[in-house]
Amino acid sequence: METARLLERFLDVIEHDIVPKTAKGVASGNKLFGAAILRKSDLSLIIAETNNETENPLWHGEMHAIKKFFELPEDQRPATKDCVFLTTHEPCSLCLSGITWAGFDNLYYLFTYEDSRDSFAIPYDIQILQSVYAVPDPDREAVHPQRPLYNRENAFFKSRSIGDMLASLDRNHREELLGRLDDLRAAYADLSAVYQRDKGKKGIPLA
Ligand SMILES: [Zn+2]
Numbered sequence: 001m002e003t004a005r006l007l008e009r010f011l012d013v014i015e016h017d018i019v020p021k022t023a024k025g026v027a028s029g030n031k032l033f034g035a036a037i038l039r040k041s042d043l044s045l046i047i048a049e050t051n052n053e054t055e056n057p058l059w060h061g062e063m064h065a066i067k068k069f070f071e072l073p074e075d076q077r078p079a080t081k082d083c084v085f086l087t088t089h090e091p092c093s094l095c096l097s098g099i100t101w102a103g104f105d106n107l108y109y110l111f112t113y114e115d116s117r118d119s120f121a122i123p124y125d126i127q128i129l130q131s132v133y134a135v136p137d138p139d140r141e142a143v144h145p146q147r148p149l150y151n152r153e154n155a156f157f158k159s160r161s162i163g164d165m166l167a168s169l170d171r172n173h174r175e176e177l178l179g180r181l182d183d184l185r186a187a188y189a190d191l192s193a194v195y196q197r198d199k200g201k202k203g204i205p206l207a
Pocket of ligand 1: 060061062091092093094095096
């Protein structure tokens with residue numbers, strides 16, 4: 001499918017299927033991360049979910065979507081290799097592993113790790129990848145600062161940034177979709193303000 005149509009569909013799903021669930025989740029004290037699983041064949045939605053850490057700190061948006069996906073009757077869900085994995089924020093180490101172990105061969109994310117840290121005040125993705133996983137080269141004293149935090153293309157999946165894909169479009173498509181992206185950023189800024197105002201009250205370990 002043409003990149004512009006793919007991106008348009010992703011923004012539709014985030015706006016209409018994920019954000020409404022996230023608004024409810026955030027109102028209950030959960031973080032603003034969400035995810036959706038679509039059929040590769042026609043990009044129809046199978047499941048959209050949002051963070052539910054107030055129930056279990058492992059129910060990040062992506063993990064919660066995977067949990068709900070496998071709770072569907074077997075005849076209502078395709079094989080994971082036939083699905084597209086869409087996530088609002090670049091997945092943390094837990095979710096990268098969950099996506100891998102569940103058998104998805106792709107993921108598309110809207111906001112980057114740096115966005116999560118700088119725009120949404122959630123620094124843990126980068127902190128955990130650096131602190132737990134980034135083992136220094138024995139010949140050096142420290143991890144190279146420009147080293148990627150994970151392999152965006154690896155033996156299991158290919159990870160793509162919606163922002164990078166958008167930047168590669170021709171001007172007409174790009175400007176139209178950038179306008180929609182601005183609206184989504186504003187919606188997420190509002191959700192973030194609600195989460196940050198109330199965080200720490202629900203016992204989430206890394207709030
Ligand atoms: Zn996660």
